[in-house]
Amino acid sequence: MARPVVSGLDPSQGPVSGGNLVVITGSGFSTVGRVAFGAASAPFIINSDTQITAAAPPATGPATVNVTVSGPLGTSTDQAPYTYVAVPPQPVVTLIAPDAGPELGGNTVTIRGVGLSQTTAVHFGTTPAQSFAVVSDNEVTATAPAGTGTVQVTVTTPAGTSRTEPFTLYSYLGIPTVVSVQPTQGSSLGGESVLIVGSSFTHAADVLFGSALAVFTVVSDTQIVARTPGGTGTVAVTVLNVLGEGSSTATFTYV
Missing domain, CATH: 2.60.40.10 (Immunoglobulins)
Known part of the structure; x- marks a missing residue:
């Protein structure tokens, strides 16, 4: 028997909040009693002598730490870097202007809020906007698609999709x-x-x-x-x- 060896991590990065699962590959894992991300211990299960699944512990901020595994014969000395990354906040929509438009769509709607700079999609109900442009972290302009009735306008970023609120409603207006x-x-x-x-x-x-x-x-x-x-x-x-x-x-x- 020899001390454990770490040869890979999948994934090799995750949010500073931790909690995501990381598959550690290597050898000599059968008798491992501790997995650590830097100095922080992580809960884990041994899948086999060559694989462990661990839950990344939280970090105090963005950083890169070495992942080690320890057993009766010592602790791995391999370089197995894991990077904690800051995750942007979930987008928040605070204003839709105008909040009504023609059923044919095609009009420009201004969406204001917070955390909009990485917008990847804008939806009117379940229908994607014809197009959209990020103006700033606080503003996106979108071209409304065709539709009917009253729908929720949502913005999606890598951090998630904005919540629906009474003030994020958009009404399609039929011609009286x-x-x-x-x-x-x-x-x-x-x-x-x-x-x-x-x-x-x-x-x-x-x-x-x-x-x-x-x-x-x-x-x-x-x-x-x-x-x-x-x-x-x-x-x-x-x-x-x-x-x-x-x-x-x-x-x-x-x-």
């Missing part, structure tokens, strides 16, 4: 479409309640009778109740989203 109004006519003085029926009303920003703005309440994605402004003649009733998009086939006549 008005198909009918009830009643279809009213006083030229305005002030009357009108039920507007259509679709994609959830994110309504404005209701227009002709070019005049109306006070309104969104009842559901398909209904709005508006109070007519004053006016004359027959005008189109239009609902606009925050992007200024809207279409209408309904009219209201002032009498």
